[in-house]
Amino acid sequence: MADPGDTIDVYLINELPALHDDCTDNHNAFHGQNTTNLHTHGLHVSPTTYSSGRFDADNVFVSVVPKGQVVPCAEVSEKSLNTLRWHQNKFRFETGADHPSGTFWYHAHKHGSTCQQVAARLAGPLIIRDRPGVMPNYIARASEKILMVMNQGLVLTDPAGGGIVDPTIRMHPGEVQRWRIINAQAIGNSFAYLRTNVRELEIYQIAFDGLTPHRRIRVDQGNDDEPWLNSALAPGNRTDFIVRIRPDAKDSSFSIPVIREVREALGLSGAIASEIKIEVAGKPLSSPWSDDDVLPGPGLEPIAEVSPFRREIMFSPQFRIDGQAYDGEVKHSIPLGATEEWTIHNSTGGVHAFHIHVNPFFVTHINGIELTEYDPLRRWQDTSAVPSNDDGPGSITLRTRFETFTGKFVIHCHILRHEDLGMMQMVEVTG
Ligand SMILES: [Cu+2]
Incomplete structure (x- = not known):
């Protein structure tokens, strides 16, 4: 987690086993499977290496090779498209004071090994906190869950690191929570579709790809057969939901299916569905709530005019x-x-x-x-x-x-x- 304006320093040490498969004449095949780097998905930060050379920013053209690896690429292929870093690297991400708040994420992005490494969960949430006083009270005071849709299942992330696969979320009647959902799948077509028409739950979308709209959008309308609806996430997309258990809900358990919609649409067998499991129990809470749909917006200037280009x-x-x-x-x-x-x-x-x-x-x-x-x-x-x-x-x-x-x-x-x-x-x- 960081605040707008923060500088995020990351010291990356690649302790994956040495694999001498970086050098290739075909950069558009899987290669360098244990060579990695770091991308801050969605952040508005520099894509380069600092002029001092001491830090890379969001530069996916660097490759951090594993410890113990010696890469005589010149003997194998004509050129490497990426700049090599030996076994470890310093990344520095400087967000501006006007950087949007929201749900972003980081993941490995070394061309040739991105799919395998993200599928192996070399990824995590990167949250830019809301500025104090900007979000309505019922959102600011809601407890938060960060959920990553991964090929292994749904992961409830732990701020201290790691997470629980396929957790059960326990909520009281009347309780309000903010769910930050990241579609971090990397295998298959990896779209995710949340079937959100659950009677006990009111769900509003309050951000997409981390960015807050000007109005919240109700998503539990029951018309959930349209893949372009708000609750469909392409791989890489995030959605923030503010959810409330209806105050009159009885003790119950239910789940929100997470469906690999495109796999199903293509008629592929073995579509794997995970689910968000919810258990409602305990005494009713009177969490703050609002019937007002207005939200502060993303803090980005609307684009009215475009260049003729x-x-x-x-x-x-x-x-x-x-x-x-x-x-x-x-x-x-x-x-x-x-x-x-x-x-x-x-x-x-x-x-x-x-x-x-x-x-x-x-x-x-x-x-x-x-x-x-x-x-x-x-x-x-x-x-x-x-x-x-x-x-x-x-x-x-x-x-x-x-x-x-x-x-x-x-x-x-x-x-x-x-x-x-x-x-x-x-x-x-x-x-
Ligand atoms: Cu594609």
Whole structure:
């Protein structure tokens, strides 16, 4: 946990066993399985290495090789796309005083081993605390649970480290809790869909990808068959719920199923569902509550005007973007401070998950159809499913600003296997 404006220093020591598999002529195959690094997903921080060279910020182009590893790459392949760090590394993440509060997360992001390492739970929550007095009282005073949807099940994280797999959450009638839910799955298509129409529970979404909207959104409406609803999370997405057990609820146990919706939609067998188990018991509590839907918003300026420069990006078959697998070359050069509109198309026939580092984006269109002002999907986020349609490519259109930080970083599919196999592009913001 950190406050807006904090500097987060992380000393990473790679004690995984040495595996001499870093060097490869094909960077878009699984390789360097025990070589790692660190990405702060959703944070608005520098993507570079500090000019002193002593610290890396959110730079996924560094590789921290395991202890004991000797990598004579020059003898094996022409070049390494990443800069090697030997066995340990210092990361420094400087958040600005105006950094949004919210639910973010960190995970390994070394191209070629991202999928395997995140699946092995090299990931955790990264919470930027609310500024005092900004959130309504009933949210500020609610006790919090951080839940990570992982391939091993649902993990209730412990602030001291680790967590409990498939926990039971005990609540009193009338109790209010804030659940921060992170979809950290890395195997399979890894979408998660929460079936939220539970009678005993009132559920409102109060943030998506950490960012607070201007109004809370009721999500227990019962119309839960639409994968684009608020409770569907692409891999990498987070949702914050404020939940209340109805004050008149009797002692009971129930669960919210977490469904690998896309696997089911594709007709794949063995869709693994975990669940959020809730047990209601004890004397009723009169936790603070409100019927007012107003929230403070994300603290980001709305984007009304965009530069005439618009980009079109295509998720294309065989884990490519614009027909090309990742090659470590800059594909989009963007001036610092630019406000742009991007349309991400998807011609692959399957759903993918667009993610960009450093700056969040505001989604305005899905499949070319403008989202109305009050559509809950017209929102800020840093990761978004990009649909595929029966009759042709799907798309999302977004607006974003390239603020504060120059440097190279990436856009990629957050189905992490796809990223490792090449569905990634480098962009550069130039000042
Ligand atoms: Cu993908």
